[in-house]
Amino acid sequence: MEGGGGGGGHVRPDLGCGVGSGLWLGADLLVSVLLWLMLVSGVSADCCFCGCWCWVEVLQKKEEGAGDAVTGHIISTTIGGKNGEPKRTISYMAERVVGTGSFGIVFQAKCLETGETVAIKKVLQDRRYKNRELQLMRAMEHPNVITLKHCFFSTTSRDELFLNLVMEYVPETLYRVLKHYSNANQRMPLIYVKLYIYQLFRGLAYIHTVPGVCHRDVKPQNVLVDPLTHQVKLCDFGSAKVLVPGEPNISYICSRYYRAPELIFGATEYTTSIDIWSTGCVLAELLLGQPLFPGESAVDQLVEIIKVLGTPTREEIRCMNPNYTEFKFPQIKAHPWHKIFHKRMPPEAIDLASRLLQYSPSLRCTALDACAHPFFDELREPNARLPNGRPFPPLFNFKHELAGASPELIHRLIPEHIRRQNGLNFVHAGS
Missing domain, CATH: 1.10.510.10 (Transferase(Phosphotransferase) domain 1)
Known part of the structure; x- marks a missing residue:
């Protein structure tokens, strides 16, 4: 539920207000x-x-049984067909529910053709409007933003329309x-x-x-x-x-x-x-x-x-x-x-x-x-690594987000060893 980022029952340090957490001020x-x-x-x-939020809770409780109706089902859709790309059918088998809420349901699925694991977010779609989340995700591409692979619509026997967002799976x-x-x-x-x-x-x-x-x-x-x-x-x-x-x-x-x-x-x-x-x-x-x-x-x-x-x-x-x-x-x-x-x-x-x-x-x-x-x-730092000795994930491959940034800020953002490694063009690419 919302606000549920709790810390496993620890007591918060005293903030000098009489108690460590909760309402006190009188x-x-x-x-x-x-x-x-x-x-x-x-x-x-x-x-x-x-x-x-009680209303959201009710919606979430209604969704709790949705996993039973999803897990094990196979969903097929056709992708491609644009810019000369051939159409092809792709199928996903739902494996387990990883999230539910008032928005709908998110489940882990496996592509039967490739074996790739994906996450599919299934949301009820109002036929009168475009889906804002879909429009935004189509416009975004960044190493630290979840990737939208493709999407498709599905219907139910009650003629409900659902949008399925197929995304990369991160465990x-x-x-x-x-x-x-x-x-x-x-x-x-x-x-x-x-x-x-x-x-x-x-x-x-x-x-x-x-x-x-x-x-x-x-x-x-x-x-x-x-x-x-x-x-x-x-x-x-x-x-x-x-x-x-x-x-x-x-x-x-x-x-x-x-x-x-x-x-x-x-x-x-x-x-x-x-x-x-x-x-x-x-x-x-x-x-x-x-x-x-x-x-x-x-x-x-x-x-x-x-x-x-x-x-x-x-x-x-x-x-x-x-x-x-x-x-x-x-x-x-x-x-x-x-x-x-x-x-x-x-x-x-x-x-x-x-x-x-x-x-x-x-x-x-x-x-x-x-x-x-x-x-x-x-x-x-040049020799910085993960505790297990492996390299960090890419951290300095800035591009579009540096547009309008001052030279001083760019200099602070990109370490000297990365600038030497990539040359000046790396910095100019974001300007």
Whole structure:
């Protein structure tokens, strides 16, 4: 379920608010925040903060039995036929369900002709509209973004139309990798934190720059990890959208633990910086072993953020949603970042987290700037390797996402040994 990036039952470090997690700040603040959020959203607390997600839960429970109807079935479709390419029939056997939700179902399948394993996302399609996820995925191609192989439509006996997105199969998620360490009462090795978050930022730098897409649901469950190569791929573009300045968007988007504060404030003209906030939450979760802001509701989510960042100033509220600058509630001091993480945490990690988790969207660094942060310098060392001695997955094959980047930023992004290896043309290719 949404907001489920938990850390295996660990207690969160005390943030100096009386308890390690949950709601504490007092009834007065809770009532103030609750009333304020109801004003922001324009709906009742039951509807906004419970009803919507209870409705999703019902949909998900209805989908639980869907795996029985999918597993073992063979789906055949015809591909090709364009640009002189011959048509050919390709068949997939569904092997197991790997995900369900209000969107539909994702299952692992095997191509009977080639033996290749793929992931197929099956979603109910409204015949009146195009599928936004399909349109966006067709426009994207990047090492850190899930690849769409092809798609096809299928129907049921009730004349329901389903879109089937056939994608490359990646066996693990960042959520499950983190859960493995949490269950073993271990911290994720810092080299993996750097490797995974860096690649996530690389994928975001691409989608934010080239197709201009905002993912709007960055969370550990939507970050795929190849356990052999440790290559990371951002997946699930079901909530993604090209954000057009001046065009309103829904604010009730993004899973709760990773939801940017401007969304809680009801902003409808937000930017791709909501993905940056979400990634900051993911970074903190990998460093802590559990979510930084584990809100139990939309109200509690804001309380958890305030316990760390303090009460937003009037200017910060204006930056998030200018319609609510006059609202007043109790003043809470920010908690020092270095006290949130353990004493041996590298200062570069703390600095990066603080740059990502800012109230003001414009003050958060971009995905490309984040890639150049000193926290990731270890990845740029000439002899850097995985702990098992194998090479890293490709990290510096930048291309389109460098368009408009300053020479100084490009110099920081691409290590000297890579520049020497590829020559100056490598740098110019992205300019």
